Each structure stands twice: as structure tokens, then as C-alpha cells.
Amino acid sequence: MNNDLNQIRIFCQVAQLQSFTQAAESLEIEKSTVSNKVSQLETRLGVKLLQRTTRSVKLTDEGAQYLKFCQQAMHQIELGEALIGDMQQQAVGHLRVAVPQNFADVMASMVVVPFLSEHPKVTLEMQQGAQNVDLIKDGFDLAIRASFSEIDDSSLIYRKIYQSQRIFVASAEHVAKFGNAINIQQLREQPYIASFAGERNDTSFNQVYVDGRWHTLQARFTVNSIAAIVQSMQANLGFAIMPVTMVRDKLASGELVQIAPQVKLTDSVIYLVYPSRKGQPAKLKAFIDTLVCWGEKMMLKNHR
């Protein structure tokens, strides 16, 4: 290559150390390379930068002038790389996260608050309902997905952080009124409160796999918030499908009760999706850690 920037680094080193040999050693290259690169640079610029005897190396007038600029340039690059190093070690900068519609409220209290207080130099942007965004194109650092069918997309890292059994739950009053259903047919006759995970026509959350085929429950009421569903159940609007962990406390206190335990549902699984595992900035590592930690805590709660 004619216009080789490495010539400049090498020239700087020679000029600074006043020696081709020492420059070669410090850069861990051959002195013949040093000699050639400096010659190339001189030829390209059309100026002799260094006057050299076999015994001494001195800057020419032009070389001294040029060196100043080169040294500043090298310094700028050093500063830049130091900054990158810092960003790798310390969580700083802006983080854009895509979360499913029905997860915002769960995240806010249990993840966002502790994360932001632990990492004061990070700013967080959480975009709800951006379930199927293109991480790279739309500039997200991370997405949380609650898909039940795993999507295979190379170049993206999928990481399961949470898996929980889902159950049918309702208020005690609801059970008293409709009876405790024991199969899918009976459930379909009871009012159902649906959630949707992502896109408008995404019905995966409302599908029940029984006897080798999928049954879709028709919803009386649909809302994209876990908290709203719980409240609706307590208002006796109907039964719902919930991850066990989400309603563990309500079940313990008797506010909600499980119905149709014989009917098995697929698990609720939460994935983290992010582009490329290597070269993660510290801010992303930190957020992933927080999420993984949260997932583990939730799972423990489940199996307690």
C-alpha cells in the first residue's frame, strides 16, 4: 500500500527514540521494516524527514514540523482507545432494550430500578411492544422475547434466562361461580382473560396444547399487562393463564386459586436476544447480568 498509516507510527517512534534499531525493538518489528517504511513515507511526501548516518539519526526541518502533527494524531488515537477500554470495563453510555408488551411492569420494579441505581452512568431506553424488531437495523442493544416457538436467527445470541410452568388461575369467587374445570372443553365455556405477547395477531399466548393438538381460547377480555390481568381476575372477569412464579404470592394468600390442574400447558420461557457475544460493552454485560440474576431469583421462588 502506498499511503500506509503505519509509516507514521514508525516514523514517530524513530524520531522519538532517535534510532531505527530501538524503534524496531519497541514496535516488535524488524529494523529492515522500519527502514523501508520510513523510506516509503519520505518518498510519498517527497521530503527527507530524517537525516541518518550509520551512527546517528536526526530530524530535518521538515521532519520536525511533520512530527508534531503525527504525534498529536497518535495521541488522539491513544485517547480514543483508552476510552473504548473504559467503556469495556465500566458500564457507561446509552442502552436500548426492546421488551414484550406484557413485561414492562414486571421489569420496571424488579430489574430497571436496581440496575439504574447500580450503574449511574448508564441511561436506559426501554421500548415496549417491540417484540419482533430487527435488533441490528433498529439499533437495539438487547431484546427480551417471550416466544414459545424458538426462532432461529444466526448472528444473534439467544439466551434463556427464565422458564416457568404456566397454570390456569382464577379468583376463588370465579371458581365458586363456574366450578373447577377439569378439561379443556370445560375451560372454553368459562370467561377467559387473554394476554398477548407481541404482535396484534400473535395468539401463541392463548393456545393450549392438549391431546396432541392446539386449542385456542377465545378471550372475553384482552390486555397486555400482567398486573391488569391479575386485577381483572380479582374483579371476577374470568380465569387466565399465568406463569406460576408470577402469581406465587397470590396463590399462597388465597387471593387466586389454580384451576384445571390436570390440563398441562407449555412452559413460559423468556429469552434474551443480543447481537454477537464477543466485544460486549460493559453496560450490556451489566444489564444481562441483572436480567439473568432476576431470572434465577424468579425460578428459585418457583421451586421453593
Next chain:
Amino acid sequence: MNNDLNQIRIFCQVAQLQSFTQAAESLEIEKSTVSNKVSQLETRLGVKLLQRTTRSVKLTDEGAQYLKFCQQAMHQIELGEALIGDMQQQAVGHLRVAVPQNFADVMASMVVVPFLSEHPKVTLEMQQGAQNVDLIKDGFDLAIRASFSEIDDSSLIYRKIYQSQRIFVASAEHVAKFGNAINIQQLREQPYIASFAGERNDTSFNQVYVDGRWHTLQARFTVNSIAAIVQSMQANLGFAIMPVTMVRDKLASGELVQIAPQVKLTDSVIYLVYPSRKGQPAKLKAFIDTLVCWGEKMMLKNHR
């Protein structure tokens, strides 16, 4: 090479043009090279700098931060190279010249004054009596040599700018007193005013080649200034050896007369010596031009 500065230029170009393909075209390299270099840079820094789809290229948070520093660095280098370009085109800077002892006065009026007035941005340092200096080691841009024996030194450019017949001259009064000598023996009996060109023991200027061997004239008075010698002759201190051109006017006006025209002297030759012909800064080119021009004018005067 692991730490390749060219990665940075390429990254800058990609980031600026938001395209690998366009960056490759503008840098006149292959897009595969661009792709590889950016990947190398990312690997080295351990950060993804650019998020890329097959259709779009976007800076990451880290990439944007890093880019700022890289752009500044590139800008610095551009400034430096622009300066070098100017120095090549416009005579600026400091010029160190070594001249023989007996040339300073000749140079001052006929070369230095017109040169400095024509090139106001050049500062000139003229070191007298530095005849046999090491151009490179001692940091001279140019030396003027009046050697009679050509020295062969590779890596140095020798350029003859002036050659003149030397003659014996004296004042008319001197001739009246001592008679017009016709051979070397007669000359040796007359008082001789000597010059020396360089080192203290340099007698080449006072040697006369006659009948196949060298004769050294014993000087009654030695001084290292052409002007002083002329004045001394006019004060009838003795005869001297002078290049014809130097005393052309004095001979024409009758102030000085040639003696012993039968005795042939070697020519006076003036050389320019400078390191490396290519990559000369404009200041040096300009000074060489002035000297060559001066030499030609003097030679013309001679043959008129």
C-alpha cells in the same frame, strides 16, 4: 499486523460514508479488505464499532465515540501533510549553509541579499570556514566547496556551479617594482599574498602545478577574504592568485594587472554539495537556483 493504523482510516471512511462498498471505492481498495480491516479493528478493541445489515451500516455507541478521536487524528495528519506540501512548493524554514572561509564576502552581496529578499519566509544561517564538515551529522542543508581535488562521497550530490581560470595579478606599482615575472622561479622571489580555502593546513590554494610537479608559494601575508587580498594588492603588499572573474573589473580599469601569463594555473572550481537530490524542500531548491544563477552570471562575465 495486529495493530494496523490503516484499520482506523478505513473505519473512518466506512463510518463517514455509512457504506463498506463506497468506502472501498473511495480508498481504491477492495471491499473485502475493508470488511476484514474493520473486523480486525473490532477484534483488537474488543468492541463492535459498526452494526451492519446487508443493507445498512450504523455506528454503535462505542463506534461513535471512537470515531471522533479517529477523525481528529486523521485531520491532524492531513494538516501535517498539507504543511509538507507547502514547504515543498513554497520556500519556508531555516537553511544552514557551510561556505569556505574566503567566500563569505563574495556570497554576502551577490547571493545572500537577493536570495533573502526574494524568499522572505526563509531564514539563512551561513557558517564560514566549515569546509570539511559532515553535512548530515552537523545538520547542514548545503555546503559550498572550492576544492581543487574532487572528493568522492556517495550519497552526497556534487554539482559544479562555477569554473574559472586563475591568474597571477598584482598592482601596476608592484609590477613596476618587481618586474613582470615569466616563470615560477621568478614568482617565488616576489612577495606573495595567500588565501586559504578551508582548514588551517590546507595549502592547495597556494600550489602551482608547473612542469609536472607542484610548487608551493611561500606567503608573505595570508588572509581568508577575497576583498582583503584585493585591498592588500592595491597597497602593494605583493601579488596574488585570483580567479579571472573576481578581478575582471579591476583589470579593465587598470587597478590590477596580470603577471606571468605564461605560467598556467589549475582552474578555480566551486561545487555545491548537498545530501540527496530527490525530496528537496523548496527553500533548498531556491537557494541552489540562486547559486547556480550566480555561477552562470560570473562565467559569462569571464568569457565576455
Next chain:
DNA sequence: AAAGACTGTTTTTTTATATGAACAATGATT
């Protein structure tokens, strides 16, 4: 809806470059 144009990446081949030894030149040392 399907083909085409254009993106960035990967792979193979060709080219260029770094290397290491020998070299010429200089200063220090004996």
C-alpha cells in the same frame, strides 16, 4: 409474487510485505 440489483461476508488465488541474513559504514575500545 418473483426476479434482479446491491449489500456485506467468506473463500481462494495472487500479490505484496515482513523477515532474517549479509552488508557497508561509523564510532568506541583496546
Next chain:
DNA sequence: AATCATTGTTCATATAAAAAAACAGTCTTT
């Protein structure tokens, strides 16, 4: 003063990088 150690440069060879072509996506257009 002569040898020795060390400098920067040169040259043949091994190595690494750039080029060229093939590839796998994505968006546009017919």
C-alpha cells in the same frame, strides 16, 4: 592505530495481506 561492536541499508525468501470471485442475504422493481 587497528580491531570490534553497532548502526542503517540491501537482498532473497517465507509469510501475510489484498484482490477477485463466489456467496448469502435484503430491498426494490417489474
